[in-house]
Amino acid sequence: PTPVAIFFGEPGEVVSDPFFDGEGPERAGCIHCGGCMVGCRHNAKNTLDKNYLYFAEKWGAEIRAEANVLDIRPLYGPQPDNARYEVVYEHITDWFMKRKQVVRTRNVVVAGGVLGTVDLLLKCRDESGSLPKLSRRLGLRVRSNSEALIGVTARETAQDFSEGVAITSHFWVDEVTSVEPVRFPPGSSFMRTLMLPLESLKGKTTLAHFGHALWEGLKRPFDLLTVRVLPKWPEKNTVLLVMQTLDNRMSLRRGRSLWTLGFKGLVTHRDPDQPIPTVIETGRAILNRFADKVNGVPWVGMNELMNKPNTAHVLGGCGIGGNETEGVVDVNQQVFNYPGLYVADASVIPVNLGVNPSLTITAMTERAMAHIPQKVDAPPLEPLQKPEGLELVQRKDGRFLQKALPFIFALLPLSLLFLFKTFKRK
Ligand SMILES: Cc1cc2nc3c(=O)[nH]c(=O)nc-3n(C[C@H](O)[C@H](O)[C@H](O)COP(=O)(O)OP(=O)(O)OC[C@H]3O[C@@H](n4cnc5c(N)ncnc54)[C@H](O)[C@@H]3O)c2cc1C
Ligand code: SF4
Numbered sequence: 200p201t202p203v204a205i206f207f208g209e210p211g212e213v214v215s216d217p218f219f220d221g222e223g224p225e226r227a228g229c230i231h232c233g234g235c236m237v238g239c240r241h242n243a244k245n246t247l248d249k250n251y252l253y254f255a256e257k258w259g260a261e262i263r264a265e266a267n268v269l270d271i272r273p274l275y276g277p278q279p280d281n282a283r284y285e286v287v288y289e290h291i292t293d294w295f296m297k298r299k300q301v302v303r304t305r306n307v308v309v310a311g312g313v314l315g316t317v318d319l320l321l322k323c324r325d326e327s328g329s330l331p332k333l334s335r336r337l338g339l340r341v342r343s344n345s346e347a348l349i350g351v352t353a354r355e356t357a358q359d360f361s362e363g364v365a366i367t368s369h370f371w372v373d374e375v376t377s378v379e380p381v382r383f384p385p386g387s388s389f390m391r392t393l394m395l396p397l398e399s400l401k402g403k404t405t406l407a408h409f410g411h412a413l414w415e416g417l418k419r420p421f422d423l424l425t426v427r428v429l430p431k432w433p434e435k436n437t438v439l440l441v442m443q444t445l446d447n448r449m450s451l452r453r454g455r456s457l458w459t460l461g462f463k464g465l466v467t468h469r470d471p472d473q474p475i476p477t478v479i480e481t482g483r484a485i486l487n488r489f490a491d492k493v494n495g496v497p498w499v500g501m502n503e504l505m506n507k508p509n510t511a512h513v514l515g516g517c518g519i520g521g522n523e524t525e526g527v528v529d530v531n532q533q534v535f536n537y538p539g540l541y542v543a544d545a546s547v548i549p550v551n552l553g554v555n556p557s558l559t560i561t562a563m564t565e566r567a568m569a570h571i572p573q574k575v576d577a578p579p580l581e582p583l584q585k586p587e588g589l590e591l592v593q594r595k596d597g598r599f600l601q602k603a604l605p606f607i608f609a610l611l612p613l614s615l616l617f618l619f620k621t622f623k624r625k
Contacts, residue, residue: 201369201379204245205229211241218245224253233433234384235365267291268319269299271307272329273537275585281305283539283583305580306539306571310564313341313451313546317516318465320527320542321453332536332586334523338451341467343510345443345551347479347503349486350394351495352426353435361385361433369554375445376481377553381438388432394498396426398487400478408504422496439489441482442512444553447475451516475508512556517546532567538583543567 208214208228216223229243238246256262270287282303289297309316317338323330324337353360361382369379383390396419401411416423425435447470454466469475490497502509520526523535532547534540543564545556552559572578 201366203235203364203366205235205239205364206243206245213242218250219254222254222257224249229364231363232384233361233363233365233382234387236381236383263288265290265292266300268311269322270327270329271309271319271323271540273583274303275583277582278303281580281582283580306541308541308543308568310542310544312544313513313516314465316542316544316546317341317451318453320517321451321465325453330537330540331589332523334520334527334535336518336520336523336525337527338516340448340518340549341451341516342446342448342514342548342551343475343508344512344514344553344556345445345447345475345479346508346510346512347441347477347482348438348509348511349441349482349497349499350436350438351486351490351493351497352396352432353493353495354421354425356435356493359434360437366555372481372485375553376441376443376479378482378485379440379442379555381440383433383436383438385431385433390438391427391432391436393501394426395501395504396422396496396498398497399483400499400503405505408506412504419496425496426498435495437489437493437495439482439486440511441479441485442551442553442555443479444551446551447473448515449475477503477506477508512545512552514545514548514551514556517542519547519549531570532563536586539580541567541571 206214206217206226206228208217208226210228210230213225213227215221215225217226225242226249227242229239230241232241234240235244238244242249252262266288267290268286268288270285272285272287274282274285280303283305284303284307286302286304286307287299288302289299291297309319311319320330320333320337324333361384363382365383366379366381369377371377395412395416397412397415400408402408426432449470450468451465452468453463455461455463456466459466486497489495500509517528518526519528519530519532520535521529526535528534528542528547532541532543534542545560547563548556548559
């Protein structure tokens with residue numbers, strides 16, 4: 200069994216806070232709906248907004264939601280308010296001309312997750328030019344927890360597999376591989392559009408893989424329908440999350456690709472020496488045994504057919520090191536060359552954990568934050584000194600096309616209407 204952060208009182212019954220000696224918010228007993236994977240709508244799960252964010256707000260922090268941070272600018276020399284950084288953000292819910300705001304602050308903790316943090320810091324280093332002294336190791340050694348998401352859909356079952364909390368168990372198959380059965384609630388079947396029934400891959404190219412999958416589908420049409428079409432998929436389905444502690448990695452850079460639709464964004468690069476595997480054979484063996492037990496159809500994600508690994512647990516990119524040539528942050532998660540700038544999220548995790556990462560992220564963040572003195576005890580902070588030879592250049596953020604897109608979309612129907620009317624008149 201897996202310990203889970205869920206309140207198991209009377210189903211649906213609201214009680215005063217059972218987790219933090221009554222200081223936290225009210226909770227309701229879990230109703231076993233299976234929906235925890237994307238947060239709990241029934242107030243039973245101990246999620247961030249019910250613990251850290253709740254207490255931060257209760258103790259005086261102001262939370263600005265729907266804010267997308269665009270830039271972090273160091274303020275060199277003494278400042279009237281002792282600020283050391285400016286954080287620039289935009290309101291993401293504005294449709295046109297998103298409003299921008301600036302916060303001046305003494306310290307900044309970046310916690311945007313791997314994709315958010317690495318993207319933002321790469322932009323600050325290479326595009327806006329606000330943090331040019333960030334380590335060259337930024338974006339390197341990104342890991343996927345060496346993971347595969349595969350599963351089994353039962354051909355028929357009297358049991359409802361969607362009932363219960365999302366994850367209830369976890370086991371180690373060998374020294375490096377663990378497997379976690381996961382359930383989803385009724386109605387969440389979108390994921391199946393990316394799945395195909397398959398026991399094993401045949402062929403070496405993507406085309407050969409799809410050809411083999413198509414042939415299998417034609418040979419066993421009922422299995423294909425079971426996985427992709429027939430109703431009540433979550434009620435008959437189990438996802439197996441396979442994770443490994445083996446070391447393999449990729450890197451993240453800013454660039455353009457088919458997946459970014461030609462816009463500049465984060466792109467991944469395979470590591471030539473230690474690439475992330477797409478297929479985990481140990482997991483595949485468990486999958487087929489599980490399928491036999493429940494009279495089910497084993498399925499895999501189309502990403503496997505395209506030889507693209509996937510993950511729900513992306514880790515790394517802001518490595519910890521002894522200096523800026525070894526890592527992006529020091530052991531207390533402070534960014535090299537930028538005093539008072541910290542990273543506190545999955546991007547500092549230095550290995551494939553082989554288990555779900557939230558507790559490790561939380562523990563590392565608590566440790567790093569414990570090194571920052573409380574406001575009342577804090578010694579006066581030294582102003583930031585401009586590094587010698589550093590030229591202060593503020594480049595444009597290079598997002599002209601993204602900003603122009605809403606206007607283009609708004610003008611498109613009008614232009615079509617105009618053309619239509621002109622031709623009609625002729
Ligand atoms: C479907 C799913 C299920 C999972 N289940 C589990 C599980 O059961 N157990 C477990 O341990 N882990 C689980 N994980 C993994 C876990 O959720 C992540 O590893 C963890 O949340 C990462 O934490 P983080 O603080 O690094 O980043 P996140 O939790 O991703 O937080 C980053 C936040 O920063 C915001 N952000 C990013 N960029 C910017 C910006 N420029 N400006 C402002 N805000 C920004 C993002 O919107 C996000 O809110 C799951 C992941 C997925 C996708
Ligand atoms: S099963 Fe999960 S989502 Fe459903 S009530 Fe319980 S904790 Fe919440």
